[in-house]
Amino acid sequence: MENLSGKIIIIDDSESIQFLFTEILDTVFELVQFLNPIEALKNLETEKYDCIILDLMMPELSGTDFLKTYRNYDKETPIIILTAKQCGDREIAELFKIGASDFVTKPFLSAELIARLNHHIKLKRTKEELLFTNKELQAAISREEKLNEKIINKTIALQKSIARIKILNKKLKYFAAHDKLTGFLNRRAFFAFLDNDIKRLKRIDSHLSILMLDIDFFKNINDTYGHLIGDFVLAEFSKLIKEHLRDIDLVCRYGGEEFLILLSDSDIHHSLIVANKLREIIEQFIFSTNDLKINITISIGAAELKKDEKIDSFIKRVDEALYVAKKTGRNKVEHAK
Numbered sequence: 001m002e003n004l005s006g007k008i009i010i011i012d013d014s015e016s017i018q019f020l021f022t023e024i025l026d027t028v029f030e031l032v033q034f035l036n037p038i039e040a041l042k043n044l045e046t047e048k049y050d051c052i053i054l055d056l057m058m059p060e061l062s063g064t065d066f067l068k069t070y071r072n073y074d075k076e077t078p079i080i081i082l083t084a085k086q087c088g089d090r091e092i093a094e095l096f097k098i099g100a101s102d103f104v105t106k107p108f109l110s111a112e113l114i115a116r117l118n119h120h121i122k123l124k125r126t127k128e129e130l131l132f133t134n135k136e137l138q139a140a141i142s143r144e145e146k147l148n149e150k151i152i153n154k155t156i157a158l159q160k161s162i163a164r165i166k167i168l169n170k171k172l173k174y175f176a177a178h179d180k181l182t183g184f185l186n187r188r189a190f191f192a193f194l195d196n197d198i199k200r201l202k203r204i205d206s207h208l209s210i211l212m213l214d215i216d217f218f219k220n221i222n223d224t225y226g227h228l229i230g231d232f233v234l235a236e237f238s239k240l241i242k243e244h245l246r247d248i249d250l251v252c253r254y255g256g257e258e259f260l261i262l263l264s265d266s267d268i269h270h271s272l273i274v275a276n277k278l279r280e281i282i283e284q285f286i287f288s289t290n291d292l293k294i295n296i297t298i299s300i301g302a303a304e305l306k307k308d309e310k311i312d313s314f315i316k317r318v319d320e321a322l323y324v325a326k327k328t329g330r331n332k333v334e335h336a337k
């Protein structure tokens, strides 16, 4: 085996043995020698060695006790024990148990000792290299894990963004079809629904009616109390209307205070019942805010869709019915001709 350079500490109370070590090892290794094991222990608190050679029989501290003490804080540095010829099997086994790496019987052969030292130094260095590689691997794994975590966090953030965008799109879609103040459909959305319902009606034998509502003298409310109160009345009015209609009935804010109500599967008789009910509810309701108590009434025109009638004509007829209701006294329901 090629000689490895290394730093070795030799702890032996015999000066002649120490001299022998110097003779044999000084040219191969860097040697630090101690006759007193207690001083050696102190030295080992601050110095690192590639190998420790330790005598068993020493007056200040036995090699066994030294080994027990030292192994409490360093389990890695190889320790070769110098044993006397009379050392028994059991004693040697015990030494290995408490942390000896190897043993050499005195008197020893120099070539054997050097070979053993080289072997332990090489083993120690291989262990250190493995440990280093392991640390590098762990660092790489840790970097990878951090990267994965970042990717996961980015993905979560992205998913949250997508969810927000979906909600925004839903809102956009809603506001594209609805009036903000009343929550009712706008004209474009309402007429799309009406068109669909008329098409559906052609396939099944049913009825379809429309109510056109107008709040009587609504301009007076705005002029007297201001637009905020006017908006309040409109919003409350809308809630009230919604509460008294079926879920399938569609309401549209047709103009400022003008509304269309699509009553699917309703003939003129049913639509007149609905219209009168709404008229009565509104007439009896008191809109109250900030000490104000406001009463309003509504006029309603009602019309049932005729066979093959176009939307324009249908709307025109219900509009005319509303006109008649307004002209003939308001707070009433008229049906179209």
Ligand SMILES: [Mg+2]
Pocket (backbone or CB within 6 Å): 012, 013, 014, 055, 056, 057, 058
């Ligand atoms: Mg001795």
